[in-house]
Amino acid sequence: MSAIETVRDRYRTFDDQRYAPLVKGVGLFGLLAALPTIIEIDVAGMELAALLSLKVLILTVIYAYTAQAWNIMSGYTGQFSFGHAAFFGIGAYATQALVVDAAVNPWIGMLVGGVLAGAYGLIIGALSFRFKLQGHYFALATLAFAELLRFVVTNMSELRGANGYFKAFPRDYGAEYGLVAFQFQNDLPYYYLIVGFLLVVTLVSWLIKNSWVGLYFFAIREDERAAASVGVPSFRYKLIGVAVSAFFTALGGAYWSMYFNTIRPDTVFALFKNVELLLPAVVGGPGTLLGPIVGSFIVTPVSEIARTTFSDINGLDRIIYGAFLVAIVIYSPRGVVSWPSQARALWERVRGDEEVSE
């Protein structure tokens, strides 16, 4: 038995243990927690921080978070939403409107936003599923619901129209910089906070995946009519998927609005925000737990590094980004997380050929 096979067998034995997911999760999030330190380690006079700033890390984890939330609905139940900016924007706007206009603590605003987004998701879902929209039509309908909100907010003077909100100081809502105020004076606590958010949504996803709810979700994704025929209440479970996904996406929007200084309809409800929110999940592997996280660590830094490296030619970064998107969907349609198993299949095929030739 070769060394590789020994390692593989050991890994398989480990993988069968009940504590395996816990160990993997602790390992993954331990790595995430250590990243700000790792990027500053000096290797032969080079440190990763020159390429990968803490700000990029925060953005990366934000999109890992939103993609994980999107995944609950679109990856698990298979209802491809192209309008998650609606939920993201609702979270951002609910938080800021309450903080700035009513001096309500952002954590409360965030939960209000989550509930509102869940309700909006239920409306979208109830209408679309009742009328049996599928595929492209469902994607376009969700996009329309998001664009609708963009124009509604742009035209509402109560929500400050196209100008949007400027984040308030903590003292304006009776708090001091810190966790309670949802505002910090440097980036590091922001990073740990969003890693915490990601941990929660990943945990929820894991719980869903490993329960009968997840089983119903996957049954609906694979063949909705067959699922319905054996008694899966597909309408209700698709609605659950939308509502949970919308709720968590809104929390991401709330975080966004407390991290950056301003929000406008053109930023949080933007047409391409819909894409940015879901892209890591598609790149990483939709329907998987690890996909959104891995995907975001590929997509977001590429975009940010290209932006800083080619800053003298405006637009070159987006050419690279675009080419990257095309390449990734052509060469890896099932996502990056499928690479190990594909490599294993390839390796076994090569080995099989060898055995035959012997």
Add this chain to the structure above:
Amino acid sequence: MGHLVTSVAPLPLQGGGLGRFIDPFVQFLTDITNLEPVLLQLLAFGLLLGGVYALTALGLTMIFGVMDVINFAHGVFLVVGMYSVWLVSEMAGISPFLGIPIAAAVLFVLGVVVHVLTVEPIIEAPQQNQLIATLGVLFIIQSAIEIVFTPDPQQVELSLGSIQVGGVFIPLGQFYALVIALGTMLAVRAFLNRTDLGRKIRGTADNRDGARYVGINVRRINYLTFGIGAALAGVAGGSIALFQRFDPFTGETYLINAFVIVILGGLGSFPGAFVGGLIVGMIQVFGGYYLPGTTAQVLIFLLFIGTLLVKPEGLFGGAEA
């Protein structure tokens, strides 16, 4: 990606109250009962805009209808058409009207290249992959235009003036664009109904597997359809360049409205695209006049959602491509 959104103008903010929702409609009805001449003018503008909108949706509805691909690069194809016409008239001094067929040719080639490189390899993959691939194409082409021609707005030097018909003011640039739009729609319809290739395209749209069984080369139909769809975007973009300034990011608004028109009119339906274009054009012109800010766009999306829910096959759904 924030600067992709360029065309949303700052708005005059109005006071609250229900009045702002009701007053415009009261005003509209009063104008109708009084037979205000402004209505005729708005109708003319709506027709002019709607015709061009219909043209922008033709290529999209064709690709969507035949290949079941949502082409996100369609908006930027329009922009390539605009720049082609502008280049031809500015650099080579050729009339912008002759630039439009050149734009169509350029876009046909570009469309085939884009199809072969990005869409064809994943035509059987889940549809979100096609969406992301065409989105990547959008970024590449848009940024390439931005780098080569700067992000500044450009304009085709053309002063066509305007005419007055019975008190209605008609800008000739838009009028010619409407004529081109109508001509193109009739030509494409004739092509699809009367030529052999057109029939094959329609057959493929109806049933891809069936088309394969009767010996149609579906691969060839695919890239031709993508090329023709792109060429139609070239004609549409070129026509818009006759009367409007444009920049590398102009495509986004047209793209969204083109989606609305395609769904309103019915997937793959040309008469549907025309009617859908007119509806969107009319709402935008009348809404722009009576409603504050960009509220008209809210109406368009409500109509869009309503259509998707109640009649997803569109007003002319089920009709041939």
